[in-house]
Amino acid sequence: MKIEVNGEPRDIAATDLAKALTELGWSDLRVATALNGTFVPAAARCDTPLAPGDRLEVLTAMQGG
Amino acid sequence: MRDFYGVTLQTPMMLGTARYPSPATMEAAFRSSGASVATVSLRREQGAGQAFWDMVRGLGVHLLPNTAGCHSAREAITTAQMAREYFRTDWIKLEVIGHADTLQPDPFGLLEAAEALCADGFKVFPYTTEDQVLAARLVEAGCRVLMPWGAPIGSGMGLNNIHGLRTLRAAFPDVAMVIDAGLGLPSHAARAMEMGFDAVLLNTAVAEADDPAAMARAFALGAQAGALAAASGPMGVRDMAAPSTPLIGKAWL
Numbered sequence: 001m002k003i004e005v006n007g008e009p010r011d012i013a014a015t016d017l018a019k020a021l022t023e024l025g026w027s028d029l030r031v032a033t034a035l036n037g038t039f040v041p042a043a044a045r046c047d048t049p050l051a052p053g054d055r056l057e058v059l060t061a062m063q064g065g
Numbered sequence: 066m067r068d069f070y071g072v073t074l075q076t077p078m079m080l081g082t083a084r085y086p087s088p089a090t091m092e093a094a095f096r097s098s099g100a101s102v103a104t105v106s107l108r109r110e111q112g113a114g115q116a117f118w119d120m121v122r123g124l125g126v127h128l129l130p131n132t133a134g135c136h137s138a139r140e141a142i143t144t145a146q147m148a149r150e151y152f153r154t155d156w157i158k159l160e161v162i163g164h165a166d167t168l169q170p171d172p173f174g175l176l177e178a179a180e181a182l183c184a185d186g187f188k189v190f191p192y193t194t195e196d197q198v199l200a201a202r203l204v205e206a207g208c209r210v211l212m213p214w215g216a217p218i219g220s221g222m223g224l225n226n227i228h229g230l231r232t233l234r235a236a237f238p239d240v241a242m243v244i245d246a247g248l249g250l251p252s253h254a255a256r257a258m259e260m261g262f263d264a265v266l267l268n269t270a271v272a273e274a275d276d277p278a279a280m281a282r283a284f285a286l287g288a289q290a291g292a293l294a295a296a297s298g299p300m301g302v303r304d305m306a307a308p309s310t311p312l313i314g315k316a317w318l
Contacts, residue, residue: 006109030118031110032147037139039146059147060114061121063091064106064131065081065218065268 001052018045020056032059067241067263069210070156070188072127074101077258077288079129079243080281081268088120090277095124098281102127104158104266106134107148118151129190131158138177145182157182158212158245160192168218168246172199176206183207192245195229197236204240211240212266215257216247219269223253227260234261251280251287258291259299 002011005024014020017040021027033040034057040048050056068074080100085091095103103126108114121128130148135141138161145157161178163171170193182189183206190210191203200211213233216222224230225247234242244257245266254265265288267281274280 026110029110029115030151031114032107032151034143034147037143039143039150041150058110059107059151060110061118061151062106062108062114063081063083063085063117064104064133065083065266 001050003050003052003054003056005056006058012050015050016046017048017050017056020050021045021058024058026058030060033057034059067239069190069241069263074127074264075099076101076285077264077292078102078254078285079104079245079264079266080271081266082121083268084272085277086272088117091272092120092124093278094271094281095126097278098271098285100126100281100285102129102264102266104129104131104268105152106131107144107151127156128152128154129156129158130154131192132160132178134162135160136162136171136174138174138181141174141178142181145178145187146185149187155186156188156190158190158192169214170194172196175199176202179203179208180206190243195226195233197229197233200233200237200240204237209240210243211237212243212245214246215244215253218246220247221249221270222247223249224256230257230262231260248284251283253287254284255287255291255294258288259294260291261295264288 012020012023014023036055076099078100079102081104103124130152132141132144141161161171161174162168179189179191189208190212191208192212195213216225241263243264243266244262249270257265267284271277271281
């Protein structure tokens with residue numbers, strides 16, 4: 001299905017958020033996730049289904065002021 | 066001494082982690098200044114995040130994630146929730162930006178986000194102006210720390226509104242306050258601390274100096290001098306001269 005990951009269109013087979021992270025190669029990385037603008041805690045990723053057109057944000061630590 | 070949600074900081078200096086010429090320079094600035102808090106942010110994963118996370122943990126300071134770049138309460142709230150999980154802290158430097166050129170806070174979005182985050186157990190450090198009415202509302206919402214700006218972010222102008230900041234400081238004697246944004250020189254940090262503020266937050270002034278580590282140390286010394294002065298009871302200002310050498314015993318020549 002087609003979703004948007006960090007602003008880029010992606011075609012993925014995974015149907016939940018945890019599997020999507022694995023498919024995208026981020027399963028071992030420390031990241032924080034939001035789906036369609038709403039925070040999804042790490043523990044809830046397995047139970048978070050994805051739908052076509054979803055907007056997924058996968059964030060990590062960055063320099064800040 | 067005012068604390069930060071129960072935490073007493075070893076030094077009144079908070080330092081940003083952005084804009085340094087290299088990670089090693091950033092680490093050197095932290096070491097030379099003895100800064101006790103590092104501000105950090107969350108951005109899209111592009112490969113560099115894990116190394117940065119390891120590095121900031123290695124600094125051994127309190128981490129204060131920000132919501133920099135957020136222009137709405139909703140964006141800021143989601144970012145704060147993500148930061149709490151990622152950085153394992155309930156501290157959040159809440160920024161809701163209202164204007165692209167001045168980067169001044171949107172007071173309405175800021176208050177809305179502060180209310181929601183305080184209710185959700187966050188320890189909110191709101192980036193705000195010297196506006197006393199907004200400050201009162203933020204305190205009412207549950208904020209125990211305020212971060213009034215000195216001047217627009219990255220401008221280096223120092224304390225733009227001394228009167229407003231002095232009024233704000235006096236109005237909330239129990240609230241810890243950090244001068245966030247706009248400081249350019251160590252004398253600005255000293256001035257802020259002399260006025261009774263509890264800490265200063267710096268980034269650009271240190272990171273973009275020719276020698277960031279030396280400038281960080283200069284700011285730390287300035288802040289320390291100002292804090293010592295504030296605790297020492299500065300003299301009052303008068304309009305006319307008052308001789309310091311006694312007149313009694315002066316010879317008739």
